[in-house]
Amino acid sequence: MNRCHGHCGRHGRYGHYIAALLLAAWLTIGLAAAAEGSPWALLTAPSDGPGEVIGSVSNGCIAGAQALPAEGEGYVSIRRYRNRFYGHGELLRLVSELARGQARRGHGLVMVGDLSQPRGGLMSSSHRSHQNGLDVDIWFQLAASAEAANRDTANQADPPSMVSADGESLSALWGDDQQALLKAAADDPRVDRIFVNPVIKRGLCASEGEHAWLRKLRPWFGHDAHFHVRLRCPGDSRQCDQQAALPAGDGCGKDLDWWFSDEARQPLKRSVPRAEPVLPAACRALLSIN
Numbered sequence: 001m002n003r004c005h006g007h008c009g010r011h012g013r014y015g016h017y018i019a020a021l022l023l024a025a026w027l028t029i030g031l032a033a034a035a036e037g038s039p040w041a042l043l044t045a046p047s048d049g050p051g052e053v054i055g056s057v058s059n060g061c062i063a064g065a066q067a068l069p070a071e072g073e074g075y076v077s078i079r080r081y082r083n084r085f086y087g088h089g090e091l092l093r094l095v096s097e098l099a100r101g102q103a104r105r106g107h108g109l110v111m112v113g114d115l116s117q118p119r120g121g122l123m124s125s126s127h128r129s130h131q132n133g134l135d136v137d138i139w140f141q142l143a144a145s146a147e148a149a150n151r152d153t154a155n156q157a158d159p160p161s162m163v164s165a166d167g168e169s170l171s172a173l174w175g176d177d178q179q180a181l182l183k184a185a186a187d188d189p190r191v192d193r194i195f196v197n198p199v200i201k202r203g204l205c206a207s208e209g210e211h212a213w214l215r216k217l218r219p220w221f222g223h224d225a226h227f228h229v230r231l232r233c234p235g236d237s238r239q240c241d242q243q244a245a246l247p248a249g250d251g252c253g254k255d256l257d258w259w260f261s262d263e264a265r266q267p268l269k270r271s272v273p274r275a276e277p278v279l280p281a282a283c284r285a286l287l288s289i290n
């Protein structure tokens, strides 16, 4: 888990110095070392100035990030001790609007998981992406109250899966609220794509009359208890690398079938370690300034 936990503040004014040392080690030794202790995890506060997304979701950072408040109308931000509740202003607005929609439906609070670290960058655990303030994880299960959400997730237990135990269909926990929340996110023009478990996508492909919104739902491993929303590059961020466009169509056909093939169910083989990308210069600068 994140080494930062609740103790990020203890690094205080030495945080940047330690981060710079770790950056040097990281550039020398590569990702294996970085994943053990990313220098970005030591940075406890966003940089000053206007919000700007730099680089890509998997090799980037964010200047002038905003902090998502711990609670707001219709939502609660959980696991705050991870210090991953920062993002671009547009991401925070999206979260608030999705949550207000949920408040109108009135069946519980949206539980918001990780966004990015205060200045983005690689995390020490859990994610390769979430680096530039455009990604947010949202749990499918709704919380009865903020207190219940914080109590139930404090021990690291994840909220429950929406996929049945045999891995073949949506579970009984899946309902109108989950679908409404997911559709609201997919219908938002700021949203580029959303990662969900293939079983969730297949369930919607089979049951939904209108398929246009399913295009943004991309099947991926896991993502059965939460969905991962990714925004497009905001207009104010000229150094933001926009991910390649999604293929045309609703994605309900052959591409989705692959996820249920023997090949897809085999454990991932990655024999050749991938080369670590070069961090954008503007991100290196963000690591070393106060």
Ligand SMILES: [Zn+2]
Binding pocket: 127, 130, 135, 136, 137, 227, 228, 229
């Ligand atoms: Zn995610």
